[in-house]
Amino acid sequence: MFEALPPPETDPILALMARFRADPRPDLVDLGPGVYRDETGATPVFRAVAAAERRMAETQTTKTYVGLAGDLEFCRLLGTETLGADLQSRAAACQATGGSGALFVLARLLRAARPETVVHIPAPTWPNHPAVFRGVGLAVAEYPYADRAMRALDFDAMAARLEELGPGDVVLLHGCCHNPTGMDPTPAQWATLAEICARRGWLPLIDMAYAGFGEGWEADCAGMRGMMAAAPEALAAVSCSKNFGLYRDRAGAVFATVDDPARRAVVQATLEGINRNIHSMPPDHGGALVREVLSDPALRADWAAELEGMRLRIAGNRSALAEALAARPGGQDLSHVGDLRGMFSLLGLSAPQVDRLREDFGIYVVAGGRINVAGMNAAQADRVAEALLAVI
Numbered sequence: 001m002f003e004a005l006p007p008p009e010t011d012p013i014l015a016l017m018a019r020f021r022a023d024p025r026p027d028l029v030d031l032g033p034g035v036y037r038d039e040t041g042a043t044p045v046f047r048a049v050a051a052a053e054r055r056m057a058e059t060q061t062t063k064t065y066v067g068l069a070g071d072l073e074f075c076r077l078l079g080t081e082t083l084g085a086d087l088q089s090r091a092a093a094c095q096a097t098g099g100s101g102a103l104f105v106l107a108r109l110l111r112a113a114r115p116e117t118v119v120h121i122p123a124p125t126w127p128n129h130p131a132v133f134r135g136v137g138l139a140v141a142e143y144p145y146a147d148r149a150m151r152a153l154d155f156d157a158m159a160a161r162l163e164e165l166g167p168g169d170v171v172l173l174h175g176c177c178h179n180p181t182g183m184d185p186t187p188a189q190w191a192t193l194a195e196i197c198a199r200r201g202w203l204p205l206i207d208m209a210y211a212g213f214g215e216g217w218e219a220d221c222a223g224m225r226g227m228m229a230a231a232p233e234a235l236a237a238v239s240c241s242k243n244f245g246l247y248r249d250r251a252g253a254v255f256a257t258v259d260d261p262a263r264r265a266v267v268q269a270t271l272e273g274i275n276r277n278i279h280s281m282p283p284d285h286g287g288a289l290v291r292e293v294l295s296d297p298a299l300r301a302d303w304a305a306e307l308e309g310m311r312l313r314i315a316g317n318r319s320a321l322a323e324a325l326a327a328r329p330g331g332q333d334l335s336h337v338g339d340l341r342g343m344f345s346l347l348g349l350s351a352p353q354v355d356r357l358r359e360d361f362g363i364y365v366v367a368g369g370r371i372n373v374a375g376m377n378a379a380q381a382d383r384v385a386e387a388l389l390a391v392i
């Protein structure tokens with residue numbers, strides 16, 4: 001049976017996680033996976049999530065099935081936070097196993113609706129994007145995103161390509177904190193993209209995995225909301241992994257806004273059928289915690305405050321690194337690091353440079369030179385800047 005099975009391609013982020021865990025050296029700096037770390041290097045459980053978990057342990061009386069769409073109250077609350085009440089009210093929705101699970105459900109939905117759909121992804125993007133869509137047999141094409149030097153968004157090239165697309169094309173956009181570049185469209189650029197989308201008739205698919213880590217919750221969601229409001233039909237994959245700290249619990253949701261109510265009902269039933277194929281019913285625990293937090297005003301306020309604290313810490317790390325780099329002029333200019341949003345920056349490092357950072361300096365970064373500034377603390381900024389400039 002398996003003699004002709006080709007070995008799968010390795011995901012560079014997962015390979016790096018395994019390598020980091022196996023490295024016995026003390027004092028490593030992990031700028032690899034998109035995981036938030038605090039000053040001590042820990043990835044904390046949010047206070048509100050821990051409180052919700054305690055409450056659930058005491059009050060939950062059954063573990064019986066919830067339903068094919070998962071917990072619809074979780075979807076309603078999360079949809080209201082991210083899309084806003086209006087878009088949420090005209091969305092088909094279902095619970096998914098984290099952001100990747102949500103993307104997979106959407107890929108299956110697109111495949112069922114129109115097998116010849118082409119999904120256009122930014123160049124560069126997160127490695128799982130092409131893998132998920134190709135994995136269900138959809139065609140994937142790239143549109144320009146970062147400029148050649150990977151230092152700034154090439155909005156003109158991006159917009160020009162999106163002007164060429166039309167019905168039957170799907171355009172995947174990162175809702176905020178673009179992974180891996182950290183470059184997001186400005187509000188005016190989002191408005192232009194929404195106008196192109198409405199005029200050209202392509203379907204937007206927003207991957208929202210880092211809401212709250214860029215400019216703040218409302219600003220981070222604004223581009224996605226404008227885009228989805230402009231289109232008669234639009235898709236969103238929303239992850240709670242980072243902004244609720246629920247990485248391993250796999251909480252996420254799919255939203256499909258569809259103006260026509262009859263079509264929306266068919267989309268809802270199709271989403272539920274896809275869930276039935278994948279796991280019969282999505283796992284409840286992570287979504288139930290999010291529902292508990294978002295439905296309790298005190299827990300919700302505490303969650304929002306803790307998330308804002310994380311955002312500010314990431315921004316502080318970014319400034320500290322940018323200052324440490326600026327204090328050591330010479331070599332390649334990395335000043336763009338200070339202007340980016342969220343956890344990631346892409347430094348365009350070669351494979352030998354990435355290897356040298358790891359082997360000689362104990363600093364882990366993803367192939368291509370993506371760094372996660374949430375993985376360090378401000379006191380490590382000098383060490384990281386020194387090492388980056390030494391290898392470049």
Ligand code: LMR
Binds near residue numbers: 013014033035126179
């Ligand atoms: C990342 O980009 O590092 C994260 O989203 C983790 C992952 O699963 O790739």
